[in-house]
Amino acid sequence: TAPLLQVEDLRVEFKTRRGKALVLNGVDFQIRGGETLCVVGESGCGKSMTALALLRLIPSPPGRISGGRVLFQGEDLVQADEARMHKVRGNRISMIFQEPMTSLNPVFKVGDQIGESLRLHAGLDAAAARARTIEMLQQVGIPAPERRVDEYPHQLSGGMRQRVMIAMALACRPDILIADEPTTALDVTVQAQIFDLLRDLQREKGTAILLITHDMGAVAEMADRVMVMYAGRVIEQGTTEQVLSHPGHPYTQGLIDCLPELGSSLQHERAELAEIRGVVPSIWELGSGCAFRERCPHAMARCAEQVPPMFATGEHGALATGDGTHRAACWLHAQDQMVAA
Ligand code: SF4
Numbered sequence: 102t103a104p105l106l107q108v109e110d111l112r113v114e115f116k117t118r119r120g121k122a123l124v125l126n127g128v129d130f131q132i133r134g135g136e137t138l139c140v141v142g143e144s145g146c147g148k149s150m151t152a153l154a155l156l157r158l159i160p161s162p163p164g165r166i167s168g169g170r171v172l173f174q175g176e177d178l179v180q181a182d183e184a185r186m187h188k189v190r191g192n193r194i195s196m197i198f199q200e201p202m203t204s205l206n207p208v209f210k211v212g213d214q215i216g217e218s219l220r221l222h223a224g225l226d227a228a229a230a231r232a233r234t235i236e237m238l239q240q241v242g243i244p245a246p247e248r249r250v251d252e253y254p255h256q257l258s259g260g261m262r263q264r265v266m267i268a269m270a271l272a273c274r275p276d277i278l279i280a281d282e283p284t285t286a287l288d289v290t291v292q293a294q295i296f297d298l299l300r301d302l303q304r305e306k307g308t309a310i311l312l313i314t315h316d317m318g319a320v321a322e323m324a325d326r327v328m329v330m331y332a333g334r335v336i337e338q339g340t341t342e343q344v345l346s347h348p349g350h351p352y353t354q355g356l357i358d359c360l361p362e363l364g365s366s367l368q369h370e371r372a373e374l375a376e377i378r379g380v381v382p383s384i385w386e387l388g389s390g391c392a393f394r395e396r397c398p399h400a401m402a403r404c405a406e407q408v409p410p411m412f413a414t415g416e417h418g419a420l421a422t423g424d425g426t427h428r429a430a431c432w433l434h435a436q437d438q439m440v441a442a
């Protein structure tokens with residue numbers, strides 16, 4: 102079946118006083134209906150930028166999409182006009198952020214904020230929107246929704262606000278939910294509840310989820326497939342099992358090594374990508390070659406000369422082509438088959 106979303110060679114550049122900076126440098130991936138794709142990497146690797154670019158929310162100027170395609174059910178959103186994007190956002194593809202207080206309007210009741218989206222996108226009248234809002238609040242596990250619907254954001258806890266955001270994002274039954282670090286601001290118990298909720302809603306509604314996280318524990322728990330980003334590129338992709346059990350890129354290996362126990366205790370532990378030696382290079386320091394080479398324990402002469410293309414990691418997976426192929430952009434796999442992105 103055709104992917105729901107197919108991103109091809111997506112590029113985003115920012116104009117700065119030092120010149121043009123390519124913050125997304127040829128990003129390729131697909132999402133199929135109903136699956137969860139996790140995007141991982143340290144901050145500054147382009148995860149959030151990718152999400153914003155999909156929805157055409159890059160602040161412009163100074164940023165702009167400078168190349169590539171975002172095919173949503175076959176339609177290229179890069180070429181869509183603003184009226185069309187307005188319909189897509191919140192309706193077909195919706196997004197939740199890390200800190201719901203910045204996305205909820207403090208001066209409106211939470212029910213009115215969800216209701217407005219239902220009136221705008223689903224064409225419901227005020228009474229129907231209110232009824233549906235109460236139903237949504239109930240579904241995301243907010244107790245006494247008939248009362249909460251008339252409260253203001255500051256009257257809710259952080260976990261409740263994030264549930265409201267999820268209710269709002271799912272109100273119009275989007276095909277894709279983009280969740281950018283949705284639980285980072287929450288304590289671990291609430292985090293686990295939010296993940297349970299997302300999984301339940303996904304099972305019920307068939308929503309595809311693009312989950313952006315720096316937390317490998319969340320990946321192990323939530324992802325069907327994983328893509329790892331570094332310095333504005335996708336450097337590894339595969340199923341969760343492939344990527345976590347047989348990482349093909351030294352960066353991914355580093356992320357996994359930062360996790361003391363990738364296993365049963367994850368659910369209750371906030372495991373973060375902590376200590377890979379060195380830092381993500383700024384886009385000004387990339388130069389030629391592999392962007393990870395200064396931090397890589399396996400760097401070779403070739404790594405300084407040429408950017409590694411994507412290779413199918415032959416050892417562990419089938420060499421079948423398609424988005425199921427486990428692939429990594431690293432010269433260590435140079436003897437393996439090169440794959441298109
Ligand atoms: Fe390390 Fe070279 Fe692979 Fe880059 S291409 S990750 S520097 S071995």
Ligand code: MG
Nearest residue numbers: 144145148149
């Ligand atoms: Mg981010």
